Amino acid sequence: MKRVLLTSLILVGLMGCQDDVKNTTTAAAPKPVAPQADVNKIKAHIEFLADDLLEGRDTGSRGHEIAARYIASQFTQLNLKPAGDDGSYLQRIPFRQAFLEQDSPKLSLTTAEGTQQLEYPKEYITGASTVSENSAVEGKLVFVGYGIIAPELNHDDYADLDVDGKIVVMLTGKPKSFPSEEGAHFASRYEKARYAAEHGAIGMITISTPLGEKVRPYQNLLNYIHTPRVSWLDKEGNPHGAFPQIKDSAYFSKEAAAKLFAGAQKSLDDIYAELEDDKSPKGFALDASINMSKTSTHKAISSPNVAAVLTGSDPELRKEFVVYSAHSDHIGIAKTVKKDKINNGAMDNATGTAMLIETARLMSQGPAPKRSVLFLAVTGEEKGLLGADYYAHNPTVPIKNIVADVNLDMPVLTYEFSDIIAFGANHSDLNDTVSQAAKNAGLTLSPDPMPEQAIFTRSDHYAFVKQGVPSVFVIPGWTSTDPNVDGGKMFNEFLHTNYHKPSDDMSQDFNWNAAKKFAEVNLEIGTTIANQTKRPAWNQGDFFGDTFTKK
Incomplete structure (x- = not known):
């Protein structure tokens, strides 16, 4: 009697389990509740x-x-x-942190009007070098427009220019016709330095544009002259993203930039006028040369x-x-x-x-x-x-x-x-x-x-x-x-x-x-x-x- 009763109870229980399985498989699974942010x-x-x-x-x-x-x-x-x-x-x-010795920058500009010393930081600014503690370069100048090579946009500022062993002078920014994001890539500091180095340049001078002066006035840049430059070092201990053949660089105020074009085939005002007409100025050799130097202090961090x-x-x-x-x-x-x-x-x-x-x-x-x-x-x-x-x-x-x-x-x-x-x-x-x-x-x-x-x-x-x-x-x-x-x-x-x-x-x-x-x-x-x-x-x-x- 007990065995029959027990067997019956087991069968009933198994049937109940099967019903539960059927219900589980046919009912819609509840949607997981996403955890709540705290x-x-x-x-x-x-x-x-x-x-x-x-x-x-x-x-x-x-x-x-x-x-x-x-x-x-x-x-x-x-x-x-x-x-x-x-x-x-x-x-x-x-x-590597690099600090510019503020009393060290020296820059002399020679044009048809003679040689003159430009005053740092009133007329130009420069940053510390992560490559060398003592930087110096001397060379003739070549204006290279924006200093951009963008084959995808049919643009090459170095076409028909010889900048080998020379210092390139370039406008900040990019042509207005460039798409914003693609243009930001081509106009980045790294890309512009790469274009210059690959063409044999040994130095870089950047000059502002009327638009650039509105966005980042030269006077505002003076707030950052004490800021160190920092680069990460590769396995050989070299600063990544640097171009050692570019011995020195500087950024000129508008007034100082005009002096670079003294006696040139175009004045800076002529170039600015082209920008107003949405033209991209063509490059040309300048009848000028520069001798510049500076001292940097390096610190490993x-x-x-x-x-x-x-x-x-x-x-x-x-x-x-x-x-x-x-x-x-x-x-x-x-x-x-x-x-x-x-x-x-x-x-x-x-x-x-x-x-x-x-x-x-x-x-x-x-x-x-x-x-x-x-x-x-x-x-x-x-x-x-x-x-x-x-x-x-x-x-x-x-x-x-x-x-x-x-x-x-x-x-x-x-x-x-x-x-x-x-x-x-x-x-x-x-x-x-x-x-x-x-x-x-x-x-x-x-x-x-x-x-x-x-x-x-x-x-x-x-x-x-x-x-x-x-x-x-x-x-x-x-x-x-x-x-x-x-x-x-x-x-x-x-x-x-x-x-x-x-x-x-x-x-x-x-x-x-x-x-x-x-x-x-x-x-x-x-x-x-x-x-x-x-x-x-x-x-x-x-x-x-x-x-x-x-x-």
């Missing part, structure tokens, strides 16, 4: 990184070192895999990137990586401010770094994405995107396996936004990916509101772009949820009032709802990229994709 955690990160204790997190400073260790400790708590040197989270970078990996769940796709990047450095202590001298860098870029950490926390809480995700806090952004450039040249994961970079730099969190901006999204199919991710977060993706600024070429993601990696630079959009608030105006108010000033601190009116929203949309962006079937691809015929994709 405002208090974000605020705590920003408060620590922007504290006076860190003295503005200058590259190579003790304050930045503290910031790097703090970020590493957060990655440790999240149980992320170290992706720095020797099993650590830190990637140590050797740098080091500063770390911080790198950590969340390993992907897919056996094959985990070999690929989505990178989140944010710079952890700022500009340190102001030398020309009398009271509060610490540039705390709360918005620039404690906010971006906090978003990096919080995104890592959110992503590590849920199911691991299919691809691996590399979280990278870089140093030296304020010195010329140096930490990101070093990593891109010395990656701790195979560069060919990095499928995308999502860069977080200076998200201005003073208003609640209803859209996001992803600079560079228009160059690849990341545009569709980021748009979908924004939609998933209840937001929209808006186009670049200031294309003339070429923001796509001006932050850490660009180091990855130059390695052929499709990338976006994400910030809160300019559309506020409050119709009485103009997001674009708020962004520009920050630029004019607090950017690169001691007032960029915690006294600003942070909107913590915006901080929460920005962390959560970044989680959506990274997760969407990491889980999609195909790796991101450049648009067909895109200039940046065609120029930098490795064959």
